[in-house]
Amino acid sequence: MSSRPQGPGGVTLACLLAAIHGRGIACELRGSPAVTVSGVSDDSRAIAGGELFLARRGTVRDAHDFVADAVDRGAAAAMVERYVDVAVPQIRVREARRAAAILAEAVAGDPARQLHLTAVTGTNGKTTCSLLIRHILAARGPSVAVGTLGVVGVDGEIESGTEGLTTPGAVELSGRMRKWVTAGVKTVTVEASSHALDQHRLDGVGVDVAVLTNLTRDHLDYHGSMECYRKAKARILFLMRRGGGVVVNGEDPAWSHLPAIDARLIVTRAEGRTAAGRPPWGSGALPDLVARDVVLSGEGSRFRVGWGGDEAAVSLPLLGRFNVENALSAIGAALLADLTLEATAEALAEVPPVAGRLEVTVTDPVPVILDYAHTPHALEQVLDTLRPLCPGRIILVFGAGGDRDPTKRAKMGSVAAAGADVSIVTSDNPRTEDPEAIVDQILAGMRGSPCERITDRRAAIARALERAEPGDVVLLAGKGHERYQIIGTERRAFDERAVVRELLGSGRAA
Numbered sequence: 001m002s003s004r005p006q007g008p009g010g011v012t013l014a015c016l017l018a019a020i021h022g023r024g025i026a027c028e029l030r031g032s033p034a035v036t037v038s039g040v041s042d043d044s045r046a047i048a049g050g051e052l053f054l055a056r057r058g059t060v061r062d063a064h065d066f067v068a069d070a071v072d073r074g075a076a077a078a079m080v081e082r083y084v085d086v087a088v089p090q091i092r093v094r095e096a097r098r099a100a101a102i103l104a105e106a107v108a109g110d111p112a113r114q115l116h117l118t119a120v121t122g123t124n125g126k127t128t129c130s131l132l133i134r135h136i137l138a139a140r141g142p143s144v145a146v147g148t149l150g151v152v153g154v155d156g157e158i159e160s161g162t163e164g165l166t167t168p169g170a171v172e173l174s175g176r177m178r179k180w181v182t183a184g185v186k187t188v189t190v191e192a193s194s195h196a197l198d199q200h201r202l203d204g205v206g207v208d209v210a211v212l213t214n215l216t217r218d219h220l221d222y223h224g225s226m227e228c229y230r231k232a233k234a235r236i237l238f239l240m241r242r243g244g245g246v247v248v249n250g251e252d253p254a255w256s257h258l259p260a261i262d263a264r265l266i267v268t269r270a271e272g273r274t275a276a277g278r279p280p281w282g283s284g285a286l287p288d289l290v291a292r293d294v295v296l297s298g299e300g301s302r303f304r305v306g307w308g309g310d311e312a313a314v315s316l317p318l319l320g321r322f323n324v325e326n327a328l329s330a331i332g333a334a335l336l337a338d339l340t341l342e343a344t345a346e347a348l349a350e351v352p353p354v355a356g357r358l359e360v361t362v363t364d365p366v367p368v369i370l371d372y373a374h375t376p377h378a379l380e381q382v383l384d385t386l387r388p389l390c391p392g393r394i395i396l397v398f399g400a401g402g403d404r405d406p407t408k409r410a411k412m413g414s415v416a417a418a419g420a421d422v423s424i425v426t427s428d429n430p431r432t433e434d435p436e437a438i439v440d441q442i443l444a445g446m447r448g449s450p451c452e453r454i455t456d457r458r459a460a461i462a463r464a465l466e467r468a469e470p471g472d473v474v475l476l477a478g479k480g481h482e483r484y485q486i487i488g489t490e491r492r493a494f495d496e497r498a499v500v501r502e503l504l505g506s507g508r509a510a
Helices: 013-022 063-072 096-107 126-140 170-182 194-198 226-239 253-257 321-336 341-348 376-389 408-419 435-443 457-467 496-506
Strands: 027-030 039-041 051-054 077-080 090-093 116-121 143-147 150-152 187-191 207-212 240-249 264-270 289-297 300-307 310-316 359-362 368-371 394-398 422-425 473-477 484-487 490-493
Touching (some): 051 063, 194 226, 264 321, 289 376, 300 321, 368 496, 376 408, 394 457, 408 422
Parallel strands (some): 116 187
Antiparallel strands (some): 300 310
């Protein structure tokens, strides 16, 4: 990816050295500090003349092997972890990931400083919470969100071609922020994944508001333990700008031992529930944000939200108690952005549905619902939400991703056995793992509960539709917004919405 600054002048290496050194990163320059760079790139194939090439050692490749190629293509300088034999200036740094993020932002002209930036982290709810915040903050001016669904623009639509990682890399993010500033965007909401925080992708930007939704088992294939996972999430607090604020889901005890920082703090909770996740700090601690008189229905939820002496009625057109938690987090972020409680509550009544989150794709002959639930906790929440709304059976189709945390698979099987009436275990994104082995691990947690094993996901969906009777609901869990399956290293087109309609239209599921 590449990022270029505003204006034609470029940035001197002396200025870039000062930016890195000012953030406490050891660095040194071999070459002239007067050299200017016109952009920054971490891909030697995409480098443009006059740009700074960012070379880091990766887990698979060492970008130092491509410095010479970048120079041949016109790179004016390079950031390196070790000097390379090339005839351009080189900035050698110790903390390459942090330095790369800071350099990307500096070369782009520090666009993040001109934006109100909210970052949302947690295991579940990041996407919904981010989109709620984007929707509410649109009252302050043009607002965008970036995350799992891609870039959701000021019109509320997903920009074509932006689907990808939950949190973009530092170079891409700074480049997009420059474009957003130029386009007049005022507020940006970013999903901050644990991978992104651990890899310092956001270290070049400052965060005005940090939102912590919840913490449940996920990504242990990467982090190794729940404690390391929690610490990665908590890194978001060290990106706070002066005068910033933090919103914490007070019902999750994982947040009760967050590192202390100087920030305003809002803790969210339901009435009558103890704020188990209240951090023991906050020089600017604000009143708890409390949901009262919560009523759940097939149309969404209604509740009253109280904050200090203020109170407002909320009508939320999203299903499930967990979306009440997401709404409280979004309200807290809006309050820290100086919106009123009343204006925030009014905005939530008009929030659009979120793709792949309890998305009803057809209603006849039975409702078929898509949801991204791919962790035990998320799957349990979705099943609990559907249970009182379903007069018949819940027929669940689910699997688990390959090359990801294998320890959650049996737990997902246990959740399915407890919460669904009919379970069909199938493939999700098996990636380079054996799909049958993944299914075996899921079934180990079902402890002999009745289920069907159909590894081919299309066939599994067909079977679920065949078994469905009036009053039942079919839940396709795990894929949600995704319109593909990753089998081996190949991404194959697989849109569950289209699959369902094709099966029903062909009569195979009749």
